[in-house]
Amino acid sequence: SASSAESPVAAESIRVRGLVQGVGFRPTVWRLATELGLQGSVRNDGEGVLVTLWGDADARNAFCERLRRDCPPLARIDALERTPLSGQDRPRGFAIVDSAATSVQTGVVPDAAVCDACAAEIADPANRRFRYAFTNCTHCGPRLSIVRAIPYDRANTSMAAFRQCPACAAEYADPADRRFHAQPNACPVCGPRVWLQDADGQPVDQPASEPASQPASQAAIGALADPIAVASRLLAQGRILALKGIGGVHLACDATNPAAIAELRRRKRRWAKPFALMARDLDVIRRYCTVTPAEADLLRSPAAPIVLLAPNGGEGLPSGLAPGQHSLGFMLPYSPLHRLLLQDWSVPLVMTSGNSSDEPQCINNDDTVRRLGDLADAFLLHDRDIVNRVDDSVARIMDGAPRLLRRARGHAPAPLRLPEGFVDASPILAMGGELKSTLCLVQHGQAVLSQHLGDLHETTTLLEYERTIALYRALLQHRTQLVVVDAHPGYHSGRTGRALAAAEGLALLEVQHHRAHVAAVLADNGWPLDGPPVLGIALDGSGYGDDGSIWGGECFIGGYRQLTRVAHLQPVALPGGTQAILEPWRNLFAQIVAGIGWEAFQRQYPDLAITARLRQRPVAVLSRMIAAGVNSPMTSSCGRLFDAVAAALDICADGIRYEGQAAIELESLCQGIAPDHGYAFALRADTAALVLDPSPMWRQLFDDLAEGVEAPLISARFHAGLADAVVGLGARLASARGIDTLALSGGVFQNRTLFERVSQGLRARQFKVLAHRQVPSNDGGLALGQAAMAAARLLR
Amino acid sequence: LTHGSGGRAMAQLIDELFRRHLDNALLAQGNDQALFQPPPGRLAISTDGHVIAPLFFPGGDIGCLAVHGTVNDVAMSGARPLYLAAGFILEEGLPLADLARIVRSMAQAANEAGVAVVTGDTKVVERGKGDGCFITTTGVGVVPDGIDISGDRAVPGDAILVSGCLGDHGVAIMSRRENLGFETEIASDTAALHDLVAAMIAAVPEIHCLRDPTRGGLATTLNELALQSGVGMRIHEPAIPVRPEVAAACELLGLDPLYVANEGKLVAICPAERADTLLMAMRSHPKGRDAAIIGQVIEDPHRFVQMETAFGGSRIVDWLAGEQLPRIC
Ligand SMILES: [Fe+3]
Ligand SMILES: [Mg+2]
Ligand SMILES: [Zn+2]
Ligand SMILES: [Zn+2]
Numbered sequence A: 001s002a003s004s005a006e007s008p009v010a011a012e013s014i015r016v017r018g019l020v021q022g023v024g025f026r027p028t029v030w031r032l033a034t035e036l037g038l039q040g041s042v043r044n045d046g047e048g049v050l051v052t053l054w055g056d057a058d059a060r061n062a063f064c065e066r067l068r069r070d071c072p073p074l075a076r077i078d079a080l081e082r083t084p085l086s087g088q089d090r091p092r093g094f095a096i097v098d099s100a101a102t103s104v105q106t107g108v109v110p111d112a113a114v115c116d117a118c119a120a121e122i123a124d125p126a127n128r129r130f131r132y133a134f135t136n137c138t139h140c141g142p143r144l145s146i147v148r149a150i151p152y153d154r155a156n157t158s159m160a161a162f163r164q165c166p167a168c169a170a171e172y173a174d175p176a177d178r179r180f181h182a183q184p185n186a187c188p189v190c191g192p193r194v195w196l197q198d199a200d201g202q203p204v205d206q207p208a209s210e211p212a213s214q215p216a217s218q219a220a221i222g223a224l225a226d227p228i229a230v231a232s233r234l235l236a237q238g239r240i241l242a243l244k245g246i247g248g249v250h251l252a253c254d255a256t257n258p259a260a261i262a263e264l265r266r267r268k269r270r271w272a273k274p275f276a277l278m279a280r281d282l283d284v285i286r287r288y289c290t291v292t293p294a295e296a297d298l299l300r301s302p303a304a305p306i307v308l309l310a311p312n313g314g315e316g317l318p319s320g321l322a323p324g325q326h327s328l329g330f331m332l333p334y335s336p337l338h339r340l341l342l343q344d345w346s347v348p349l350v351m352t353s354g355n356s357s358d359e360p361q362c363i364n365n366d367d368t369v370r371r372l373g374d375l376a377d378a379f380l381l382h383d384r385d386i387v388n389r390v391d392d393s394v395a396r397i398m399d400g401a402p403r404l405l406r407r408a409r410g411h412a413p414a415p416l417r418l419p420e421g422f423v424d425a426s427p428i429l430a431m432g433g434e435l436k437s438t439l440c441l442v443q444h445g446q447a448v449l450s451q452h453l454g455d456l457h458e459t460t461t462l463l464e465y466e467r468t469i470a471l472y473r474a475l476l477q478h479r480t481q482l483v484v485v486d487a488h489p490g491y492h493s494g495r496t497g498r499a500l501a502a503a504e505g506l507a508l509l510e511v512q513h514h515r516a517h518v519a520a521v522l523a524d525n526g527w528p529l530d531g532p533p534v535l536g537i538a539l540d541g542s543g544y545g546d547d548g549s550i551w552g553g554e555c556f557i558g559g560y561r562q563l564t565r566v567a568h569l570q571p572v573a574l575p576g577g578t579q580a581i582l583e584p585w586r587n588l589f590a591q592i593v594a595g596i597g598w599e600a601f602q603r604q605y606p607d608l609a610i611t612a613r614l615r616q617r618p619v620a621v622l623s624r625m626i627a628a629g630v631n632s633p634m635t636s637s638c639g640r641l642f643d644a645v646a647a648a649l650d651i652c653a654d655g656i657r658y659e660g661q662a663a664i665e666l667e668s669l670c671q672g673i674a675p676d677h678g679y680a681f682a683l684r685a686d687t688a689a690l691v692l693d694p695s696p697m698w699r700q701l702f703d704d705l706a707e708g709v710e711a712p713l714i715s716a717r718f719h720a721g722l723a724d725a726v727v728g729l730g731a732r733l734a735s736a737r738g739i740d741t742l743a744l745s746g747g748v749f750q751n752r753t754l755f756e757r758v759s760q761g762l763r764a765r766q767f768k769v770l771a772h773r774q775v776p777s778n779d780g781g782l783a784l785g786q787a788a789m790a791a792a793r794l795l796r
Numbered sequence B: 001l002t003h004g005s006g007g008r009a010m011a012q013l014i015d016e017l018f019r020r021h022l023d024n025a026l027l028a029q030g031n032d033q034a035l036f037q038p039p040p041g042r043l044a045i046s047t048d049g050h051v052i053a054p055l056f057f058p059g060g061d062i063g064c065l066a067v068h069g070t071v072n073d074v075a076m077s078g079a080r081p082l083y084l085a086a087g088f089i090l091e092e093g094l095p096l097a098d099l100a101r102i103v104r105s106m107a108q109a110a111n112e113a114g115v116a117v118v119t120g121d122t123k124v125v126e127r128g129k130g131d132g133c134f135i136t137t138t139g140v141g142v143v144p145d146g147i148d149i150s151g152d153r154a155v156p157g158d159a160i161l162v163s164g165c166l167g168d169h170g171v172a173i174m175s176r177r178e179n180l181g182f183e184t185e186i187a188s189d190t191a192a193l194h195d196l197v198a199a200m201i202a203a204v205p206e207i208h209c210l211r212d213p214t215r216g217g218l219a220t221t222l223n224e225l226a227l228q229s230g231v232g233m234r235i236h237e238p239a240i241p242v243r244p245e246v247a248a249a250c251e252l253l254g255l256d257p258l259y260v261a262n263e264g265k266l267v268a269i270c271p272a273e274r275a276d277t278l279l280m281a282m283r284s285h286p287k288g289r290d291a292a293i294i295g296q297v298i299e300d301p302h303r304f305v306q307m308e309t310a311f312g313g314s315r316i317v318d319w320l321a322g323e324q325l326p327r328i329c
Helices: A002-006 A025-035 A057-069 A116-122 A166-173 A227-236 A258-268 A282-286 A293-300 A336-342 A365-371 A459-475 A492-504 A513-524 A578-582 A584-595 A598-604 A609-615 A619-628 A638-648 A661-669 A695-706 A711-736 A752-764 A779-794 B007-021 B062-075 B096-113 B168-177 B194-203 B217-229 B244-253 B272-283
Strands: A011-019 A039-045 A048-054 A076-084 A094-096 A194-197 A241-244 A249-254 A306-309 A328-331 A349-353 A378-382 A394-398 A401-406 A415-417 A428-430 A440-443 A446-449 A482-486 A507-511 A534-544 A550-558 A563-569 A682-685 A690-693 A741-745 A768-770 B042-050 B080-091 B116-125 B133-143 B159-162 B209-211 B232-236 B267-270 B292-298 B305-308 B314-316
Touching: A011 A057, A025 A039, A025 A048, A025 A057, A025 A094, A057 A076, A116 A336, A194 A227, A227 A241, A227 A249, A227 A336, A227 A378, A241 A365, A249 A258, A258 A349, A282 A293, A293 A306, A293 A394, A293 A401, A336 A349, A336 A378, A365 A378, A394 A752, A428 A779, A440 A779, A446 A779, A459 A492, A459 B314, A482 A492, A482 A779, A492 A507, A507 A513, A507 A779, A513 A534, A513 A550, A513 A563, A513 A741, A513 A768, A513 A779, A534 A638, A534 A711, A550 A638, A550 A711, A563 A711, A578 A584, A578 A638, A578 B244, A584 A598, A584 A609, A584 A619, A584 A638, A584 A695, A598 A609, A619 B244, A638 A661, A638 A695, A638 A711, A661 A711, A661 A752, A682 A711, A690 A711, A695 A711, A711 A741, A711 A752, A741 A752, A752 A768, B007 B096, B007 B116, B042 B062, B062 B080, B062 B096, B062 B133, B062 B194, B080 B096, B080 B194, B096 B116, B096 B133, B159 B272, B168 B244, B194 B272, B209 B217, B217 B232, B217 B267, B217 B305, B267 B272, B272 B292
Parallel strands: A039 A094, A241 A378, A306 A394, A428 A482, A482 A507, A534 A741, A563 A690, A741 A768, B080 B116, B232 B305
Antiparallel strands: A011 A048, A011 A076, A039 A048, A194 A378, A241 A249, A249 A349, A306 A328, A394 A401, A415 A446, A428 A440, A440 A446, A534 A550, A550 A563, A682 A690, B042 B133, B080 B133, B159 B267, B159 B292, B209 B267, B232 B292, B305 B314
């Protein structure tokens, strides 16, 4: 298309594809065209943005160049397609054509952190938005969290309740203004208000210890002291604050106050899972953690995720924040409200989801006060409704690149471009997994992955999941042809998907859990539909396998169209099913039974502490359960192997308090330790596949325990041994078939120690490694893989 | 037991055994059918095949189970059970003494339940073609006028009650079958519930639903009722009675007691304002001593059964899809 620039035609049309709607793209086009003296128009349509341009070739070329360079911060240009235009009259000026008039959809974009310009305004006493908590513009502010329907116009958001004042309306209508068509535009005169109240709805005017000048109950809300300043003082006193933000309600407290942290844990019944932290700026974070340039960029990006950082050994924070963990999750204040609350804080605040353990966080005021009435001392609320719950995203730099561990605020619902070959994919709805659930909708060669929705056996989350299906189908005007579900017969996502397909007469496809993981990492990396075969390695917790057993340590060969299982971890019993996932000691026992035998183990390792600890357990019953197959399905899960090793080191042996806890604490233990060697694994050829057998690893590990080797070194040797075994297995399988690319997926690859050693080991052997970036390697990425496999099948 | 040649002598032996233990006037007529005058009221009839391993277990055996199961299914309509018919399929090699023990137990259970086994049939199958003994029983009862109890009558606002502790039968059977060797032996709760039902109806004739949560446990029964009535249900975890030793066994086995079978318990649904009266009536009966109000019927187009946990969370209690396979990661 570059050649068309040389043509003498005085007019052209430019089709812009990418993330170009709802992000201030048209005003940018308007400004550039006006500055360059070009005539024409710009409009949103179903495919993106369409520009018509009259003027000489040089100016038009300059326009295209500058459009790429001056692309608004939230926009992403995937393609500029230029076509000569003829047979039309040259217009007089340059016009923005209203999208409402063209009756096509305008895309919904992710919520974005407050931009520098807006941040400067709220800090400027002379500005009319000084200290205004709902300041935003086209480059920042709430989007997905406030939208009810399409098109994305103010009337279809929770801002419909607020009528713009003349000053705001003028900004909204002016293409030269940063707030041109900023749907949530607001100011203190016309926009949402924030207030501080107690659980009974009474205004809170002063911190409790300060004598009130008048009884708070007699003062009207709004006539009080600045509620954000009062809330900040309450936090300084060690109180717990419920705080309604962008996509949900947080519970906040002073992160340097151990008593406040302990009290928050007690009230939330969240005994072990780490708390996220929010700090005013990078300098505050650097007091506690190392922040590399890449991590700083990630923290300051418009998505403003929680970034997992390594403590720098300097100033410590109370250990109750993240017990047993080596990293801390930090984020920067992403809304004006958070900025104002944190402006006087030179230490971080805990900023954790506003819920009681395991429930989804609250989003509306009544629910917040009802459900969190006993959890928070005060409630900083506002009257802009949160329509869609959007949790904080979580990211981490691993193997040199940012990787999303939870994809929500700031990322959903931005479409992911599907790789080459998928342009004509049919409209597909993929239902995701059971925990960390997300949805994926395919259409127009793009995949839209919903925000992280959570655990579907929780009633509220399941109902929200169903509403989100309806919302996304409406937002995308999705004409679903096929529904894809995980093959697990008991997943709520599967039940919902099957019911939906039956009710609407849609085709239904089941995709095996770990194949979906592998397809997800392919799609995440733009691997072409008909690219050469890859070796996919899924190291995971648990998923339903082809044979009805539980898989989770699998190797496949193929691509989107077909993935053939060629190797797996040694299947071991899961005595008590779900109970074994909750109690790591059961996995240790099952591994001993499978690898050594319980009697032999007791003879060979009579003096180990774990031998004594296991003898105190009802292992006789467990033995008979395993032997008789009573609720003891077989599993090749890698996650369970981690649990078993953790239990052998007395980490979370009795039980875990959140998903992955044992493995996370096992990894934390070996930070900074370079193991001299790794434990050995054996490789056996089964009838259909190679089997990676951990029994030699167990013997070496128990020998080390018997010799008094410290737990951190044992953990390091286990990580190294498993990583090297995976590299060896992968290299062998790939080389035998002339494959040069390995794709890594599954929740276990969130383990940085393992992931980096596997990835680097494979690259050292000249293999190309595909790993997750934009979508999580855990079940949050499943829906994308399901969608890609289904699309490939339909495109056959 | 033997099969084939010599079968005639064997059939006579069995015949005698039944006549001796199950003796009653109708059976004594010696016909291929029992003839009787139906009493006034609507007749309720139910049939159930009983298959269980082991045949003898703590708290009972297949004989009494075959009586209780069908008596209860008849009684859950509000009916007074009257007669039973029994069909036996016996596997070659079943010790005659075992058969005698089963028939004696059946007779005693029928006696206690006030029903007569009035007709029956016996077949002996080759070794390997049966699991010792299968018993199919069919029961007939009569429903008093003015009683309208049915699985489709639950309405939002109704209270949900259970008659006692859940999970005893399933855990007893599994621990005996697999020889799991729990420290405390758990006994099956197998019992006939018609007398409890009669006491409940006398106290609260406007009961909407009754059902015995047998296979699939309370969870399955509530889902059936929710579907049949087109409603949702919300139950409260702390209110659900489970014996500590059963809870401990379930935790060890990784089983959810809500899905474990019962053979002497019932679920009742009645208008909320009558719930306390019904609860009193149940608790004053020996088979309802541990009865509890466990939740309420709610409006819900999804027909979900939700359970509020001890900490205020809420989870969906679904239909079981095959065995209980882990869904978590
Ligand atoms: Fe998974
Ligand atoms: Mg029955
Ligand atoms: Zn802004
Ligand atoms: Zn205004």
